[in-house]
Structure formats: C-alpha cells, structure tokens
Amino acid sequence: MYFNERIETMPVNALRKIQSEKLVQQLQYMYRNQPFYKKLWDEKNININKIKSIHDIQLLPLTTKDDLRNNYPFGLFAAPHEDIIRIHCSSGSTGKPTVVGYTKNDLDIFSETVARSLCCAGAKPGMKLHNAYGYGLFTGGLGLHYGAELLGMSVIPVSGGMTERQIMLLQDFGAEIISCTPSYALVLADKIRNEDPRLKKINLKYAVLGAEPWTEAIRKEVEQKLGVIATNIYGLSEICGPGISQEDFEEKNGSHIWEDHFYPEVIDTETKQPLAEGRDGILVFTTLTKTGMPLMRYMTNDICCLFYDKASKRTHVKMSGIKGRHDDMLIIRGVNLFHTQVEALLEHHPEFSNNYQLIVERENNLDKVTVAIELSEYIYREIGNSIETLGESNLYLDKLKHGLHERIKSNIGLSMDIQLRDLSSIPKSEGGKLKRIVDLRK
Numbered sequence: 001m002y003f004n005e006r007i008e009t010m011p012v013n014a015l016r017k018i019q020s021e022k023l024v025q026q027l028q029y030m031y032r033n034q035p036f037y038k039k040l041w042d043e044k045n046i047n048i049n050k051i052k053s054i055h056d057i058q059l060l061p062l063t064t065k066d067d068l069r070n071n072y073p074f075g076l077f078a079a080p081h082e083d084i085i086r087i088h089c090s091s092g093s094t095g096k097p098t099v100v101g102y103t104k105n106d107l108d109i110f111s112e113t114v115a116r117s118l119c120c121a122g123a124k125p126g127m128k129l130h131n132a133y134g135y136g137l138f139t140g141g142l143g144l145h146y147g148a149e150l151l152g153m154s155v156i157p158v159s160g161g162m163t164e165r166q167i168m169l170l171q172d173f174g175a176e177i178i179s180c181t182p183s184y185a186l187v188l189a190d191k192i193r194n195e196d197p198r199l200k201k202i203n204l205k206y207a208v209l210g211a212e213p214w215t216e217a218i219r220k221e222v223e224q225k226l227g228v229i230a231t232n233i234y235g236l237s238e239i240c241g242p243g244i245s246q247e248d249f250e251e252k253n254g255s256h257i258w259e260d261h262f263y264p265e266v267i268d269t270e271t272k273q274p275l276a277e278g279r280d281g282i283l284v285f286t287t288l289t290k291t292g293m294p295l296m297r298y299m300t301n302d303i304c305c306l307f308y309d310k311a312s313k314r315t316h317v318k319m320s321g322i323k324g325r326h327d328d329m330l331i332i333r334g335v336n337l338f339h340t341q342v343e344a345l346l347e348h349h350p351e352f353s354n355n356y357q358l359i360v361e362r363e364n365n366l367d368k369v370t371v372a373i374e375l376s377e378y379i380y381r382e383i384g385n386s387i388e389t390l391g392e393s394n395l396y397l398d399k400l401k402h403g404l405h406e407r408i409k410s411n412i413g414l415s416m417d418i419q420l421r422d423l424s425s426i427p428k429s430e431g432g433k434l435k436r437i438v439d440l441r442k
C-alpha cells in the first residue's frame with residue numbers, strides 16, 4: 001500500500017523535474033532568509049540564479065554540523081520566530097546538540113513522509129502503532145506519532161522505558177506495529193521470551209526500527225523472537241527526523257529516500273566529490289521544501305551508498321544501511337566504538353578532567369586503543385605532584401587506571417590501555433574543539 005502513490009511511483013525523470021523546480025525555489029528562499037547562506041554564497045561568488053537544475057547542485061558548497069553549532073541555537077532559522085511552531089534537537093551523540101525549528105509547512109512534510117514510511121513498513125489505516133520511540137526533544141516519538149495519525153492509525157504513545165508495562169500494553173491493546181530502536185526491540189523480545197511464555201498473545205506483525213545502526217543478524221533475531229517483519233527507518237533531526245527513508249517490508253534491501261523532499265548525494269570521505277551509485281561515502285542531504293531551517297548539501301557524516309532498485313515498486317532511490325559515522329566511529333577488533341561511549345563512562349568520575357583522547361594504533365595486525373586522559377585539578381591535592389614527576393609507579397594512580405580499565409572493559413567489551421596525563425597536556429585542535437580521536441593507523 002502507498003500513502004502517496006503518484007509521488008512514490010513517479011518515473012525518475014519526472015522526479016528530477018520536480019526536484020529542479022523545488023531547488024530553484026528553495027535557493028531563492030534561503031538566500032533571502034538565511035544570512036548564513038547569503039554570506040557563504042556571496043563570498044564564494046556563487047550566483048544562485050544560474051542554478052537551474054538539480055544536476056547543478058554540486059556547484060554549491062557543503063554545509064557541516066559545525067556550521068549548525070556555530071549558529072547555535074537559532075542562527076540558521078529562515079522563518080520568523082512566530083512561524084516556528086516546534087523545536088527539536090539532535091540527541092547529541094556527537095557533542096552539543098543541533099537545534100531545528102519547524103514551521104507548519106515542515107511538520108506537514110514530516111507527517112507525510114512518516115506516513116509514507118509507515119505504509120512502506122506494512123502499516124495500514126486502522127492499525128495500532130505501539131510507539132516506543134522517546135517523546136521529547138528527540139524527533140523519534142513525535143515524528144512517528146503525527147505521521148501515524150495522518151495515516152489513520154491509532155497511536156499508543158508509550159515512549160521508551162518501563163518494559164514490563166510495555167509488554168502488558170502490547171498484550172492488552174494488541175498493536176500490530178511497533179516503532180522503536182533495534183536495541184530496544186531486542187530488550188522487549190528477550191523479556192517476553194525469557195520471562196514468560198506470553199508471546200502468542202502479542203499481536204505484532206511489523207516492527208519499524210531505526211535511530212541507530214543495526215545489522216541483518218539483529219533483524220533476524222527481532223523477527224524470530226517477536227514474530228514480526230522488521231524494517232529500517234532512517235532520519236536525522238537536522239533534515240527533518242525519522243522517515244527521511246524507509247525500507248519496504250516485502251523487499252527489505254535498503255531504504256527508499258523520499259527524494260521529492262530530501263535530495264541525497266553520497267560524497268567521497270576525502271575528496272568530498274560525489275560518488276557513483278553503489279559506492280560508499282558520506283551521505284549528504286538538501287532539503288527541497290522546508291521553510292523553518294532549510295539546509296543545502298548537509299553532510300550527515302553517516303556512511304552508506306545509494307542505488308536505484310529497478311525491481312522495486314517505488315521509484316525513489318534507496319540507501320544501504322548506515323555503515324558508521326564518518327566523524328567518530330571506530331571499528332576495533334570488530335567492535336563499533338564511538339568515543340562518546342568512553343566519555344559516558346567518565347561522566348561521574350571527578351578525578352578526570354573532560355579532556356581526553358582515544359589513540360588508535362596497530363600492533364601485530366591488531367588495533368589497539370589507548371585512552372589518554374587528563375586528571376582533574378583536585379587530584380593534585382591527593383598525589384601532591386605532577387604525573388611527570390611521580391612517574392608511573394604510584395599506587396593511587398594505579399588504582400585510578402585499573403578502575404577505568406575495568407569499567408571500559410565491562411561496558412564496551414574492549415580492553416584499552418589507560419594513560420593518565422597532567423592537566424592541560426592534551427592538545428586542543430584548531431577550532432578550539434577537542435580532538436577526541438588520534439588514529440595512527442593511517
């Protein structure tokens with residue numbers, strides 16, 4: 001079933017025509033209403049009037065997450081504040097959150113693309129959606145919610161957590177579809193399977209899973225344990241939220257990007273030049289129709305490839321699953337590692353400052369990670385001297401190191417060397433931002 005059959009099955013040439021028209025309009029709107037883009041394009045001598053087709057888009061410079069951060073919180077809003085009717089933030093997996101403002105127009109687009117996505121995932125009007133995405137600043141909860149309502153579903157806005165209660169509601173209300181992160185789907189599945197044999201009473205048929213990378217192995221496990229067909233939903237708040245792309249429940253081989261609103265490109269991680277279909281690189285989006293905070297060629301930092309699937313019912317381009325995040329994901333001995341995971345473990349330990357680095361090296365063909373971390377100021381009262389003077393053999397420092405090593409090992413599953421450093425000894429990178437990862441493997 002389609003939510004918007006005409007658009008979803010439109011021939012690619014017709015889609016390109018629409019994209020070109022929308023791009024021209026969007027550029028004019030952005031130039032008039034976003035001083036950031038006016039300045040950027042003027043400085044680079046870009047005459048936007050010369051951009052007539054979607055194929056010219058590569059003449060325009062990229063937008064980065066830093067551009068959003070430098071304009072924190074509302075500097076990139078294009079619409080007057082009275083027209084911004086909702087504000088969301090990214091979940092902040094990679095630093096300070098980025099803020100997004102939505103106009104009525106934008107929320108209509110958001111709901112429409114989520115409604116299309118839900119249909120693509122197997123939903124139909126009249127079905128019940130158990131929405132276990134978090135409600136709040138994160139776009140997942142409210143995004144799925146309004147899209148499902150537009151489609152004509154009954155939404156059960158459970159949000160995250162309280163797993164026992166979720167299981168009770170799944171049984172009593174009989175939702176046919178669940179939306180949540182893949183990891184939460186596994187938690188639910190395990191609880192249902194392990195703690196009581198009530199699975200037969202659960203009426204779920206489909207699971208719409210996203211907001212974090214996941215694998216075919218997880219799909220299999222969720223499908224088996226919950227008795228559902230599980231599909232991928234992808235999105236990011238900067239561009240809109242979940243439902244920028246969605247997998248078809250009968251195809252399950254990549255997610256259709258709703259290209260009449262979000263124009264995708266994939267660029268090389270080094271040269272930043274566009275890559276051909278099927279090649280992995282950084283996913284870039286241009287919003288073609290937004291008015292609250294349109295973005296031009298925004299680098300998501302998510303790594304994937306694009307491809308057209310001629311055998312698919314829908315014509316819109318597909319993206320592969322996200323293979324990682326360019327800026328901060330490391331793969332160490334098969335374990336995906338974000339520096340923020342280590343950071344989270346430092347949070348409640350005042351012995352350490354917040355300045356640290358992960359140093360990655362290759363030793364005997366194996367990757368090795370060292371956490372170099374500065375001590376916090378107050379520690380010097382305990383040890384009385386700098387680490388440099390004390391050297392390595394200090395019982396107190398040994399204990400600190402050992403504690404952190406064990407915490408990382410049990411939470412992340414990797415054994416890392418810990419290197420304690422004196423305060424202010426870890427360099428800061430050019431923009432004043434800390435360089436978290438030093439990759440010596442390249």
Ligand code: ADP
Binds near residue numbers: 089138237
């Ligand atoms: P943050 O960048 O703070 O995590 P968001 O909450 O907007 O901000 O999350 C968007 C990011 O979440 C995406 O850029 C991507 O890295 C990840 N993401 C969202 N959906 C998926 C998905 N289906 N598969 C893999 N990663 C996803």
